[in-house]
Amino acid sequence: MNLNTVKEHLPYLEDDLIKEILKTSDKVNIPKNTVILKKGEYVKVLPIPLSGYIKVLHQQEIKDLLLYYIQEGESCIMSFSAGLENGKSKVMAIAGEDTTAIIISIENVKLWLKKYPSINTLFYKLYNQRYQELLTTINDIVFLKLDERVYEYLRNKLNVSKTNSLKLKHREIAEDLGSSREVITRVLKKLEIENKIDVKSGIIKIL
Amino acid sequence: MNLNTVKEHLPYLEDDLIKEILKTSDKVNIPKNTVILKKGEYVKVLPIPLSGYIKVLHQQEIKDLLLYYIQEGESCIMSFSAGLENGKSKVMAIAGEDTTAIIISIENVKLWLKKYPSINTLFYKLYNQRYQELLTTINDIVFLKLDERVYEYLRNKLNVSKTNSLKLKHREIAEDLGSSREVITRVLKKLEIENKIDVKSGIIKIL
DNA sequence: GGCTTTCAGTGACTGTGGTCACTATTACAA
DNA sequence: TTGTAATAGTGACCACAGTCACTGAAAGCC
Numbered sequence: 001m002n003l004n005t006v007k008e009h010l011p012y013l014e015d016d017l018i019k020e021i022l023k024t025s026d027k028v029n030i031p032k033n034t035v036i037l038k039k040g041e042y043v044k045v046l047p048i049p050l051s052g053y054i055k056v057l058h059q060q061e062i063k064d065l066l067l068y069y070i071q072e073g074e075s076c077i078m079s080f081s082a083g084l085e086n087g088k089s090k091v092m093a094i095a096g097e098d099t100t101a102i103i104i105s106i107e108n109v110k111l112w113l114k115k116y117p118s119i120n121t122l123f124y125k126l127y128n129q130r131y132q133e134l135l136t137t138i139n140d141i142v143f144l145k146l147d148e149r150v151y152e153y154l155r156n157k158l159n160v161s162k163t164n165s166l167k168l169k170h171r172e173i174a175e176d177l178g179s180s181r182e183v184i185t186r187v188l189k190k191l192e193i194e195n196k197i198d199v200k201s202g203i204i205k206i207l
Numbered sequence: 208m209n210l211n212t213v214k215e216h217l218p219y220l221e222d223d224l225i226k227e228i229l230k231t232s233d234k235v236n237i238p239k240n241t242v243i244l245k246k247g248e249y250v251k252v253l254p255i256p257l258s259g260y261i262k263v264l265h266q267q268e269i270k271d272l273l274l275y276y277i278q279e280g281e282s283c284i285m286s287f288s289a290g291l292e293n294g295k296s297k298v299m300a301i302a303g304e305d306t307t308a309i310i311i312s313i314e315n316v317k318l319w320l321k322k323y324p325s326i327n328t329l330f331y332k333l334y335n336q337r338y339q340e341l342l343t344t345i346n347d348i349v350f351l352k353l354d355e356r357v358y359e360y361l362r363n364k365l366n367v368s369k370t371n372s373l374k375l376k377h378r379e380i381a382e383d384l385g386s387s388r389e390v391i392t393r394v395l396k397k398l399e400i401e402n403k404i405d406v407k408s409g410i411i412k413i414l
Numbered sequence: 415g416g417c418t419t420t421c422a423g424t425g426a427c428t429g430t431g432g433t434c435a436c437t438a439t440t441a442c443a444a
Numbered sequence: 445t446t447g448t449a450a451t452a453g454t455g456a457c458c459a460c461a462g463t464c465a466c467t468g469a470a471a472g473c474c
Contacts, residue, residue, distance in 0.1 A: 058342060058345060058346065058349075060346065060349075060350055063349075063350065065345070065349055067345075078334075078335070078338050081331050081332070081334055081335030081338070082335060084328075084331055084335075085332070085335065087335070090339060090342055091342070113327065114324065117321065117324065120320065120327050121291075123331075124288050124291055124330075125288070125292070127288055127334050128285070128288035128289065128291075128292065128294070130338070131285050131288070131337070131338070131341070132297060134338075134341050134342075134345070135265060135297055135298070135341075137345065138265060138272070138274075138341070138344065138345055138348070139265065139267065141345070141348060141349060142265075142267075142270075142272055142348060142385055143267055143270070145430075145431090146430075146431065169450095169451070169452090170451075170452065170453095171450095171451075171452095178349055178350075179431080179432080180431085180432060180433075181451085181452080182431095182432080182433080182434090182452090182453080182454085183430095183431060183432065183433095185452060185453060185454085186431085186453090186454085187431095189453085201440095202440090202451090202452090352460075352461090353460080353461065376420095376421070376422090377421075377422065377423095378420095378421075378422095386461080386462080387461085387462060387463075388421085388422080389422090389423080389424085389461095389462080389463080389464090390460095390461055390462065390463095392422060392423060392424085393423090393424085393461085394461095396423085408470095409421090409422090409470090
């Protein structure tokens with residue numbers, strides 16, 4: 001892994017900092033569906049995906065709810081603040097597909113915050129982005145009906161996975177949206193009849 | 208307004224910074240229900256309440272939805288990031304009661320970020336707090352039934368207003384929760400029957 | 415006092431989406 | 445190929461909460 005590869009994903013950071021990140025951090029492969037962080041765990045590291053993406057879920061006893069995706073060059077900034085205060089995570093993070101990521105220790109981030117103030121700018125940017133995404137999530141939940149929510153979910157997922165079709169189990173969609181399988185089946189059928197999506201042998205396309 | 212008064216509310220900041228805040232920022236009185244920031248407006252100042260509180264709402268065409276309160280010594284950190292990037296606000300801020308606040312210009316904050324790195328720590332703390340509150344809000348919306356949501360809303364409101372009873376119109380509750388008046392009437396009656404609250408001539412107490 | 419406006423209370427009705435119970439289909443391994 | 449598990453599809457049912465159309469009660473004002 002060289003400087004330019006990382007720079008491509010993290011254009012906001014200065015070279016010295018990237019060098020230091022490379023020196024002290026590991027690059028790891030995370031298979032799809034690996035749990036990276038559980039609710040209640042102490043946050044000790046910060047993963048930054050270079051390929052693939054990470055799903056961040058709100059975790060309740062019974063149901064989960066997808067909050068947002070962490071994509072290339074981003075980071076779960078929210079667990080970072082938890083990390084800074086030695087706090088426990090309130091969310092769960094799972095690899096959405098096979099993902100390669102840089103793993104940075106919170107301790108190092110603390111050092112870099114002092115040495116490289118530019119990192120603050122990046123963090124504020126990321127905070128802002130996450131906040132926007134959370135607002136969108138709230139908006140969808142409160143104001144959209146389930147069929148619209150499913151549609152938005154599919155569009156978003158297509159965007160994040162950089163493909164033009166999705167192979168998803170109804171079960172998965174239901175879990176991400178905090179709904180139930182049968183209902184998703186119904187909704188998908190409805191969307192198909194309305195010519196908003198196309199489903200052929202389990203592969204969903206948006207029209 | 209002297210250094211100690213402010214220090215009391217903002218214990219994380221160093222004296223020099225507080226002095227500079229005092230020198231360059233105004234203290235203003237904001238009457239209840241004054242709109243401080245609308246959705247879509249550019250964020251130019253950062254209000255920090257010294258007494259009273261500010262309600263932050265998600266604003267949709269028809270309905271609003273209460274996101275959280277900004278209390279003494281806190282700040283709407285989320286509009287701050289919007290401010291940093293010259294962005295527009297995604298939320299609406301209203302004085303929840305008669306409020307006194309320090310008004311800091313974003314331009315000054317930008318300067319101070321470089322001069323006083325300690326402000327970053329404070330901001331991360333606040334970011335984290337807002338994030339937690341948003342998560343709680345999402346949680347309540349998705350997983351709680353309306354009666355439980357109303358109950359949590361009342362408890363929270365009591366906390367924020369530092370009183371032990373609330374004089375609220377059903378209308379107001381409905382607006383904050385994105386529901387409708389009649390439904391709130393029904394729910395309050397139910398909560399009363401269940402001995403969770405007590406309502407006497409429009410004044411609500413929690414039991 | 416009466417008059418008007420605002421707020422609260424109530425019953426009837428409805429749509430959405432969650433649950434249950436079951437069948438049909440597909441995928442895959444022995 | 446057949447058996448088994450996983451996934452999808454479907455109809456019946458129901459609870460929650462939103463809407464409508466009112467009536468009743470309080471509050472404010474001349």
